[in-house]
Amino acid sequence: MIKLIIELCQANGIDFGFFRLANYITFRALMGMVFSLMFCLIYGSDFIVFLYKKGMKDTSGEASVSSYSKKGTPTAGGLLIIISTVVSLFFWGDLRNTYVLVLLAGFLYTGFVGFIDDFLKVRFKSSLSGLSQMGKTLMLFAFIIPFAIFYLSSLNPMPEGLKTLIYLPFYKNPVMALPDMIFGIFIVFTMFSIINAVNIVDGMDGLLGGTSVLAIGVYTVFAYVIGNKILAQYLLFPYIPGTEEIVIFCSILIGGIVGFLWFNTYPAEIFMGDTGSLAIGSVIGMVAFFLKQEFLFLIVGGLFVFEIFTSLLQEKIGSRLGRRMLYRAPYHHTLTHKGIAEPKAVVRLWLISVILALIGLLSLKIR
Template sequence: MLVYLAEYLAQFYSGFHVFSYLTLRAILGLLTALLFSLWLGPKLIERLQLMQIGQVVRNDGPESHFSKRGTPTMGGLLILFGIFASTLLWGDLDNHYVLVTLFVLGSFGAIGFLDDYRKVVRKDPKGLIARWKYIFQSVAALLVAGYLYFNASTPGETQLVVPFFKDIMPQLGAFFIVLAYFTIVGSSNAVNLTDGLDGLAIMPTVMVAGAFALIAYLSGHSGFAHYLHIPYLPGSGELVIVCTAIVGAGLGFLWFNTYPAQVFMGDVGSLSLGAALGVIAVLVRQEILLVIMGGVFVMETLSVILQVGSYKLRGQRIFRMAPIHHHYELKGWPEPRVIVRFWIISLFLVMLGLATLKLR
């Protein structure tokens, strides 16, 4: 929005051209989302407390979590407000990369909101029925995947980039829709599973979003894309604004979500942020890189799959509790230790993922 105003004012004073620079808008977008979240956070937390929208804790969970009952949840609204406000101010709203990402954030946020609403307002411990949640996620993801496939204008938009191999970028054809679908839905649910400790999910999300900001910038620059042997995607640089907005809003939320948390993001936050990371990976053609950089999310998801599969097939559990962060809690690790160590692992994986851009 402010981009258009700056373009108009540049007719009268050339200094306004500075707001057309992507790097400046990215910084301003991050700061806007951060300050907006810090300003809105106390007001939203107070409102949630007045409405008695508190966290529901399962009786079969770790005993240390029982004290978390009643902590305000649905704080993901704070993140979404920050991202949308910042992107609307500093992003190019004619850019389809931006619009697609905002659609995914909004649609998956709505699914998460409905799930949280049923849990904390209607007092239904199961929330939205799993079947319907998956159907809604599938519809949104397939709409996006189909739109991107049928509106692709360059070959690079449907290629698969394989880390470490600069000459292996196969055309996916219609399989692009399948890959995009599973990336978006899978990433959404993976972040949702990870969101079980104070600050555990939001910091890896911030790290991965920050890395994707760099990748989007490189993909949208023909010189850098050619040098790094990644697809050149005209216009994808605008995703930098969305990514830095996620970083800013995420850090603002972490201010209130750090241990001991004053608010939880709820499904409205985890489902939407996970889906956003998934669709950004699809847009910049780095689905495999998302698996590497989001390794903490993958680890959490695999722990649940292995736990359920082992119990059904053999009647035995592999972990004391899944997702795996609960396993370490039950082993006696204090919650902050689990959180920070998972953050360190996430930072290492993000750095490894970025290194693959050059090690090809």
């Protein structure tokens, strides 16, 4: 919005001097981040009270309400992230950019799916009565499949030929090119896995908030490099015009998540719910594809991958064998079971994410 106004003014010969800064990606990214962060900090407390009054109270866990349990904490706090991101994006983003529009659409839709799930859980007073596995999958596919079609169609501003190439981290040349059809299946599978992996990590106060900020942060840096012609050439990345706006979107989202984390860290005053986790997962997935860095997720999102691996191991193999494969699944529950308190486990997993993020950043230069 602000960019649009400045451009309009400049076209009409009005010069704002200082506000020319708005043409710079870094300026808008940082302003957007601060804006969404401040938005969360200012309206967060009221928002928590609002959710509480609306009866969006978490019912997970079967223990009865006691002074030790967190039952009854407001949930669906992902709405706060979504609202702050959308408002900030309205001011600082450039909504003429195709990538931003698609990101926004996916972000809102998956957030909506998550909200339905949260709402059902709250309405029917049980963590088991949300959307069924099938229902959730179908609703996600209703977004993922159109996304894959968009990605492969001519609507995607990415240079032709680049779309279906496979790049690996730490290797500068594409390893292979896949046929459209197979790459489409690859998109569907990967997106679905990423969204679910991110969703599963959301099980402790502040865990997903911290780890996803780091993952998105790395992708933001990559987006800045890939969207900048000179830097991309210098670091031997394929230059993809338009991806610089992804920097804005991601940094605004980071601001929103950090602002949410303010209230969500242990002991949580509000839970993200599926509203937040699905929306964040879908953004990470889409950005990975827009930047052609799908396999980077295995590194920067290594924690997510590991968590869903443990969860699937238990669900698919363990339940068939009739035994626990780990002490508890997904893995973060194993930590508390072993006697590491929740806040400590969360910080440790954050630190692991930091290490993974640094390795991810290394792949910028080592190629």
